Amino acid sequence: MLTTLHKQLLNNYQQDFPLSPTPYLDIAEQLGVSEAEVLTAFQALSEQQMISRIGPVIAPNSIGCSALVAMAVPDYDLEWVAEVISAYPEVNHNYERENRFNLWFVLVADHEQQLQAVIADIEAKTGYQAMLLPMLADYFINLGFELNLHD
Template sequence: MQLDDLSRRLIERYQHQLPICTDPWQAMADELGCSAAEVLDCLRRLDEQGALSRVGPVFEHSRAGASTLVALAVPQSRLEQVAELVNRYPEVNHNYLREHDYNLWFVLTGPDRQSLERCLEDIQQTTGLAPLDLPMRRAYRIDLGFSLEATP
């Protein structure tokens, strides 16, 4: 995929530290020398092209409630149906497919551990599949940013 100049600058500058203010799109536009509409149009194009997975904050889950990684072993014939059911829960994010017996993985986030347990029970009842609950024991911080600048 070929990125235009604004797309490249937007991705390079805002992989980390989005502006926290009442109008982040305008703050980004001011810094990039364009309009807020151009920033939003650029983000829409990148999303439509599959170049973005999300735009938003990453929270320290232990400060904002509770979360857990969950895996389901879904028969291939039910994969789309189960993914659709799981995606209906507002607590679910980062839902993705893996090549493994446990092939549907997602993160549950809620106000406390009890709410996650209720959600896990409901997912099991709704899908008929037993969720594998994998709460984080220790955080490993990694930088998920990638430079788009040419390197020698």
């Protein structure tokens, strides 16, 4: 269940997370709660799988290299393969699409060799082939969403 604090954290800090040595304290002061309450709320959101990480979004290929990857995975293996992929720190998100290539993810690595090594490892662990899709043009899609703060 989402509390008012959870909703405030999700709404207010999807894109405007404080860049300071004490970001959680800054958030606490802005919301009129303690830093411990903020940390506890973020931990609860993580445990409930409402958030997977707190971190920056960096433009593709500005640091290291990245790739969009698609896989064709039978429905009976989809959840398991998605969990395997999500376990890699180089993967910043994956999602299901209605298509023969039904599992898509973005992979970010320090260099091309690391990217290829992660893809090879994913293919070996899952038994499914990955299709790398090179970026031809850069588009920014705002993935933020507004929560209804009223119950």
